[in-house]
Amino acid sequence: MSAALAAVPVVVRPKAAGGCSDAPVLKERGQREVFCGLTGIIWLHRKIQDAFFLIVGSRTCAHLMQSAAGVMIFAEPRFGTAIIDERDLAGMSDANDELDRVVAQLLSRRPDIKLLFLVGSCPSEVIKLDLSRAAERLGRSYSPNVRVLNYSGSGIETTFTQGEDACLAALVPGLPATNVKSLMVVGALADVVEDQFRRLFAAIGIADVQFLPPRRSTLLPVVGPNTHYLLAQPFLADTARALEGRGATRLEAPFPLGVEGTTAWFEAAAREWNIPDAKFQAAIAPAATRASAALSRIRHQLAGKRIFFFPDSQLEIPLARFLSRELEMNLVEVGTPFLHRQHLATELEMLPAGTMLSEGQHVENQLDRCRAAQPDIVVCGLGLANPLEAEGMTTKWAIELVFTPIQGYEQAADLAELFARPLVRRAKLAA
Amino acid sequence: MQLTVWTYEGPPHVGAMRIATAMRDIHYVLHAPQGDTYADLLFTMIERRQKRPPVTYTTFQARDLGSDTAQLFQDAARDAYERFKPKAMLVGASCTAELIQDDPGGLSDALELPIPVVTLELPSYQKKENWGAAETFYQIVRKLAGPKAPPPGTKPAPRDPARRARCNLLGPTALGFRHRDDLKEISGLLAQIGVDINVIAPFDASPDDITRLGDADFNIVLYPEIAMPAAGWLQRTFGQPMVKTVPIGMGATCDFIREVAALAGVDASALLDDPNSRAPWYAKSVDSTYLTGKRVFVFGDATHAIAAARIATRELGFTVVGLGTYSRELAREVREAAKLYGVEAMITEDYLEVEAAITELNVELLLGTQMERHIAKRLGVPCAVISAPVHVQDYPARYSPQMGFEGANVIFDTWVHPLMMGLEEHLLGMFREDFEFHAEAAPSHLGGAASERRAEPAAAPIADVFALAVETDDDVEVIEAEGPIDPVWSPEGEKELGKIPFFVRGKARRNTEAYAREFGVRVITVEALYDAKAHFSR
Numbered sequence: 001m002s003a004a005l006a007a008v009p010v011v012v013r014p015k016a017a018g019g020c021s022d023a024p025v026l027k028e029r030g031q032r033e034v035f036c037g038l039t040g041i042i043w044l045h046r047k048i049q050d051a052f053f054l055i056v057g058s059r060t061c062a063h064l065m066q067s068a069a070g071v072m073i074f075a076e077p078r079f080g081t082a083i084i085d086e087r088d089l090a091g092m093s094d095a096n097d098e099l100d101r102v103v104a105q106l107l108s109r110r111p112d113i114k115l116l117f118l119v120g121s122c123p124s125e126v127i128k129l130d131l132s133r134a135a136e137r138l139g140r141s142y143s144p145n146v147r148v149l150n151y152s153g154s155g156i157e158t159t160f161t162q163g164e165d166a167c168l169a170a171l172v173p174g175l176p177a178t179n180v181k182s183l184m185v186v187g188a189l190a191d192v193v194e195d196q197f198r199r200l201f202a203a204i205g206i207a208d209v210q211f212l213p214p215r216r217s218t219l220l221p222v223v224g225p226n227t228h229y230l231l232a233q234p235f236l237a238d239t240a241r242a243l244e245g246r247g248a249t250r251l252e253a254p255f256p257l258g259v260e261g262t263t264a265w266f267e268a269a270a271r272e273w274n275i276p277d278a279k280f281q282a283a284i285a286p287a288a289t290r291a292s293a294a295l296s297r298i299r300h301q302l303a304g305k306r307i308f309f310f311p312d313s314q315l316e317i318p319l320a321r322f323l324s325r326e327l328e329m330n331l332v333e334v335g336t337p338f339l340h341r342q343h344l345a346t347e348l349e350m351l352p353a354g355t356m357l358s359e360g361q362h363v364e365n366q367l368d369r370c371r372a373a374q375p376d377i378v379v380c381g382l383g384l385a386n387p388l389e390a391e392g393m394t395t396k397w398a399i400e401l402v403f404t405p406i407q408g409y410e411q412a413a414d415l416a417e418l419f420a421r422p423l424v425r426r427a428k429l430a431a
Numbered sequence: 432m433q434l435t436v437w438t439y440e441g442p443p444h445v446g447a448m449r450i451a452t453a454m455r456d457i458h459y460v461l462h463a464p465q466g467d468t469y470a471d472l473l474f475t476m477i478e479r480r481q482k483r484p485p486v487t488y489t490t491f492q493a494r495d496l497g498s499d500t501a502q503l504f505q506d507a508a509r510d511a512y513e514r515f516k517p518k519a520m521l522v523g524a525s526c527t528a529e530l531i532q533d534d535p536g537g538l539s540d541a542l543e544l545p546i547p548v549v550t551l552e553l554p555s556y557q558k559k560e561n562w563g564a565a566e567t568f569y570q571i572v573r574k575l576a577g578p579k580a581p582p583p584g585t586k587p588a589p590r591d592p593a594r595r596a597r598c599n600l601l602g603p604t605a606l607g608f609r610h611r612d613d614l615k616e617i618s619g620l621l622a623q624i625g626v627d628i629n630v631i632a633p634f635d636a637s638p639d640d641i642t643r644l645g646d647a648d649f650n651i652v653l654y655p656e657i658a659m660p661a662a663g664w665l666q667r668t669f670g671q672p673m674v675k676t677v678p679i680g681m682g683a684t685c686d687f688i689r690e691v692a693a694l695a696g697v698d699a700s701a702l703l704d705d706p707n708s709r710a711p712w713y714a715k716s717v718d719s720t721y722l723t724g725k726r727v728f729v730f731g732d733a734t735h736a737i738a739a740a741r742i743a744t745r746e747l748g749f750t751v752v753g754l755g756t757y758s759r760e761l762a763r764e765v766r767e768a769a770k771l772y773g774v775e776a777m778i779t780e781d782y783l784e785v786e787a788a789i790t791e792l793n794v795e796l797l798l799g800t801q802m803e804r805h806i807a808k809r810l811g812v813p814c815a816v817i818s819a820p821v822h823v824q825d826y827p828a829r830y831s832p833q834m835g836f837e838g839a840n841v842i843f844d845t846w847v848h849p850l851m852m853g854l855e856e857h858l859l860g861m862f863r864e865d866f867e868f869h870a871e872a873a874p875s876h877l878g879g880a881a882s883e884r885r886a887e888p889a890a891a892p893i894a895d896v897f898a899l900a901v902e903t904d905d906d907v908e909v910i911e912a913e914g915p916i917d918p919v920w921s922p923e924g925e926k927e928l929g930k931i932p933f934f935v936r937g938k939a940r941r942n943t944e945a946y947a948r949e950f951g952v953r954v955i956t957v958e959a960l961y962d963a964k965a966h967f968s969r
Contacts, residue, residue: 031507032490036466056432058526058555063441064469067477076809082432086556089530098432105434109783122464122527125493155466156493156527364514383471383483390481 020351025339030362033383034312034337035068035399036155037163038121042069043403044167045078047188050114050217053079054106055153056099056131057121078113080106084123095127099134100141103148113146115217117167120152147174147217159337161235161313161402164188168212171220172242175212178222183269184210184248186240187233190405191215196287197256197408200266203283205275212239223248228272230265232256232407234347235314237340254346256407257315257415258322259291264346287409294413295326301420303328308375310384311335311361312398319379319401319415321350327416331355332375335366377423394426437782437802439757439820443553443563444525445470450567451521452484452605453633457571458517460508462500462528462535465490477823478606487511489528501533508539512546519575519638520544521567523551547638549574559780561656561732562760564604568633569660575641580668587670590648596695597627598674599647601662602654603634608735608819609833610634613653616835617678624692624699645669649694653677653834656732656758678834679738680842681711681746708836710843714747722847726938728753728794730777730785730803731818733761735833737768739798739817742842744772752792753777755785782806793937796850801825813849918947924955942967 038061041053055061062081069077082102088095099118107113116138118131135150142148151166152158158166168186183206185197194211201209210221212229225247231240234255244250253268254261263284270280307329309316316336323329331351335358341348351357358366363384370378371391378388378395385395396419406415444461451459452474461467468488474480489507491500508522522535536550549570553563581587590596600617603610614634621628629647630640650665650673652658662673672694678687685703692699713719727749729739733756743749754769755777756762762778769776777788786806789797797807797814801821807814816825817833832838920928931939939960946963947955 030510031468031488032465033468033471034465035469036464038466039469058442059435059438059440059559060442060444060467060526060555062435062438063445064466066437067441067473068469076805077436081435081438083435083438084432084556086554088432089556095432102432102434122466123530126496126527126530154493155464156491156496159465364510381472382476383468384475386475386479387481387483 019349019353020355020357021345021348023348023351023353023355023357026356026358028358028360028362028365030365032159032337032361033310033363033381034361035160035381036064036122037153037158037160037166038064038119038155039068039160040153040163040167041065041079041119043188044164044213047215048115048213048217049215050112051078051117052106052110052113052115053117053119054103055079055081055119055121056124056129057081057084057119058123059083061121061123078110084127089127095129096134096137100138103138103142107142107146116142116146116148117170118148118150120150120154122154122156125152125154125156149174159311161233161315162338164233165236165238168236169238169242171213172223172239172246175220175223175246177246178224179226180222180224181226182208182210182222182224182228183273184212184221184223184227184229184243185232186212186229186243187231187236188213189232189407193405193407193411196410200283200287200408201269204266204270204273204280205283206269206273228269230269231343233315234318234340234343235338237338237343240343250343252346254321254350255315255318257318258326258412259288259295259409260326260350261318261322262291262407262409262412263288284409291409291412295416298413298416298420299327301423302416304330305376305423306330306332306373307419308332308370308373308378309334309336310363310366310370310378310380310398311337311358312379312381313402314338314340315398315401316379317344317347317351317357320355321347322412322415323419324352324355325350326412327419329419332373333358333366333369335359335361337361377419379419394422396422433781435782437805439780439782439800439802440560441470441473442526442555443558443560443566444523444551444555445473446560446563446565447521447523447551447553447567448474448484448486449560449564449604449606450571450633451486452480453603453635455635455637456518457485457521457638458511458515458519459484459486459521459523460504460511460535460539461486461488461523461525462504462507462533463488463490463525464527465492467525467527473606478826479823480605484605485515485517487515491528496531500528500531501538504533504535505538505542508535508544509542512542512544517546517638519547519549519571521549521551521571523553524555526555529555547574561758564657565660565760568601568604568657569664571633571638571641572644572661573664575638576644576665577668579642579645581645585670592696595625595627596648596697597629597646598691598695599629599644599650599665599671600631601650601652602656602658603631604654604657605634606819607654607657608821608825609831609838610654612830612832613834613838615830616832616837617651617653620678620684620688620702620835621691623702624688624695625697626691626695645671647671649673651691655734655761677734677738679735679838680742681706681708681836681839682741683738684835684839706836708839710746710836710839713840713843719747719847722850723748725749725850726752726793726795728789728792728797728799729817730755730757730797730799732756733758733765735818737765738833740768740772742839743798743846746839747843747846749796752794753788755779755788793935793941795935796846798846813851815846815849918944918952918955920955921957923957924960927957927960939964 118135120131131150135148139148149170151170153163212221223246227248228251229248230251251268253265256262256265316334320331320334324331333356339359378393379398382397385397388395405411474484487507489503522539539548603614650662650671652662652673665671674690676687676690678684688699727743729736736756740751740754751772756765757780766776782802797803797812798817800818804814831841943963946966952959
């Protein structure tokens with residue numbers, strides 16, 4: 001840790017030598033109780049306000065979307081499904097004509113759409129429907145009013161948040177080129193967080209920070225050999241690769257969760273821009289101090305509690321790092337659907353040595369481990385949460401962590417609160 | 432391909448899950464890609480079940496497609512048997528697994544499990560959730576009750592008069608709309624008239640219970656969408672007659688009791704004479720007079736839509752202006768019912784088509800599914816939910832059946848609640864300019880932020896159109912010669928139209944324009960508006 005970080009008043013545990021950098025990871029295969037990448041559409045369609053996400057899939061895909069999101073939303077969503085039926089399965093050329101017809105129907109209903117994503121699903125991948133060619137063809141017919149891109153959100157290829165990765169990676173080739181030194185923040189963030197980050201970067205002395213995805217498809221960030229990017233989310237492997245293909249360089253940092261993570265994240269950019277320590281300190285100190293004070297008020301609710309993570313979003317390792325170091329929680333098992341060692345290198349270093357890490361899932365075996373360990377709180381999906389509560393465990397459903405503003409200083413206490421609330425509630429109801 | 436915003440039904444394997452989850456001691460091994468486990472949360476979140484559904488998914492990924500997905504399926508099936516030790520197993524494929532054609536039936540036969548295994552063939556690209564549930568239930572019943580079937584042609588032995596009649600209650604599943612409480616209500620009615628229940632299925636039935644289905648004297652089909660194929664087979668195989676009347680609404684419940692009583696040979700007149708339900712009196716009381724003739728659009732599964740239309744017209748005095756269903760399997764029944772109310776049945780699973788019909792018909796109350804609530808919100812029409820698909824709040828904690836006499840009470844409250852109350856409606860008609868009490872305000876008892884009164888629509892555009900029509904009089908003549916004229920509203924006419932209460936204003940506009948077209952009125956003045964009103968009130 002640099003001097004700048006050490007000066008910030010954060011209560012953190014001393015870093016164990018090497019942390020979990022070389023720790024063994026339990027790799028399991030079996031039933032995986034996770035969402036597919038299509039679910040990324042739920043937040044991406046709110047983030048990119050002139051985009052429409054057309055899934056090419058089966059009734060199951062449509063049902064997933066409305067079960068996962070639809071029944072919670074009463075507004076007209078900017079996503080839909082072109083449901084493949086028997087006639088489409090009979091011959092491929094037919095399927096392309098059908099897709100053209102559905103897109104025409106859709107765009108006449110929604111003339112405000114400027115960017116259309118054709119989103120691949122398990123059925124469309126298995127029948128090898130070439131959506132990239134379809135996107136090219138449709139892009140030509142609707143240019144310049146509507147851009148048409150494609151990516152896959154299928155369960156066979158993507159897990160939950162990887163859908164965002166695939167979507168952003170599809171945007172990268174179309175980003176305008178530049179040679180100017182620039183900073184790009186990659187990963188969908190709540191608008192309020194994005195605005196805070198923009199203000200903080202300005203205070204540090206880095207102007208014109210760009211965000212991917214943009215709020216409108218017409219406000220695309222520029223990219224080139226002098227672009228440096230910071231990942232705001234841990235699940236963006238393909239997007240990072242695509243950006244590097246355009247010459248951009250990743251700034252190594254932990255993820256901006258908690259005071260410590262956020263400070264180190266900003267610091268990575270400050271170092272690259274050669275910002276003097278004093279200036280950096282002055283810029284972040286008010287927010288960092290405020291956040292530390294807010295965290296210290298919640299710490300007693302979480303300190304010493306044992307937490308178990310089922311795999312879900314790839315946010316598990318950064319969250320575990322935050323909860324163990326800043327809130328003094330004990331990690332029983334940290335499961336992740338996919339572990340990107342390079343992007344998580346700093347995070348792994350900061351985890352307490354000896355933490356049990358698992359990648360992939362055999363849900364029955366993992367439930368056995370969870371029941372045997374009897375943790376104080378379990379982070380898991382909605383399919384497991386109520387059944388585990390009924391068994392007497394306290395749970396925090398994981399999906400909320402993707403839908404709630406949790407990054408940055410001002411949200412650090414909100415993030416801690418998300419974990420404290422189920423415990424407080426259990427205590428209240430028992431009383 | 433079909434463009435879908437909302438879908439009324441899930442894929443057929445979700446129907447199969449509803450059967451498996453409803454039952455005990457049964458397990459479903461589903462060949463499906465990673466991600467299809469989303470369906471678990473329908474049961475754990477929407478229905479708030481305390482256990483995971485008894486479903487093992489193979490959750491294959493892209494890398495598995497190159498290797499042996501069939502082996503993956505067999506391993507999953509064997510592990511599921513070892514871990515859960517069910518008394519029967521269902522095996523099948525989801526839509527993606529259907530494409531890779533691994534044959535779950537053959538693969539599980541090769542495992543030689545010591546329990547009955549029911550192979551499900553559910554064509555995902557043709558059929559939907561309810562069909563999947565019906566087919567699954569039918570296959571389970573055939574497989575488990577089949578071995579006890581008498582030789583074909585055997586006449587069922589007459590019941591010993593000393594023994595009380597017993598029936599099976601067929602149809603209630605997991606994730607059914609009010610199945611839990613309907614079951615309690617109907618069980619109570621049967622107890623009151625002295626009819627015993629042999630087996631309730633699939634709700635809470637074990638495979639052993641299914642083998643006893645043949646012991647009943649007759650079957651009661653509570654939800655035809657789910658139980659009709661199984662009940663048909665039981666009728667053919669065991670000679671068990673079935674009760675087809677679905678007891679939703681006062682009239683239907685009385686018909687149902689009469690039908691059951693006749694089959695069971697019991698006297699139910701005491702219950703029929705004093706059904707102890709408040710709904711008929713509530714509907715008769717003068718407070719309900721303003722409900723007369725309210726224009727209602729009904730959409731849902733066939734069973735609930737047919738029942739709702741009957742209640743709406745005969746028990747509440749509404750006018751049914753539209754009746755439709757997404758249940759193609761029961762389209763004929765809905766068409767028959769629609770004829771009773773002089774409307775054309777709408778058979779569709781296209782949400783956008785339903786929305787268009789509702790917009791066109793100027794509905795005052797929408798009785799539908801969760802999806803119709805979206806439409807109602809968009810159009811500002813009051814709405815009540817009568818059928819699945821439904822949201823978490825329609826799996827309430829309180830007792831809230833749709834069936835039987837208590838069901839009729841629940842329905843009365845639920846349907847009247849979203850309507851503006853009578854006095855409010857009158858005052859709106861009298862005082863059009865009221866600043867807080869106006870057409871754009873939501874029914875006050877529903878709360879929500881009081882909406883600011885919108886500024887009077889600018890008269891200019893209408894006036895412009897009017898002026899244009901006058902100036903280009905000659906053109907209008909030409910158009911008239913070629914086809915029907917398009918009447919234009921005068922500013923005064925438009926303003927007068929604005930004084931008509933909003934919930935009938937659309938209808939008034941349409942009628943007046945139809946009148947104008949019929950009688951060649953090109954400009955709709957105040958006079959023309961009232962001429963039209965008089966014309967249609969004949």
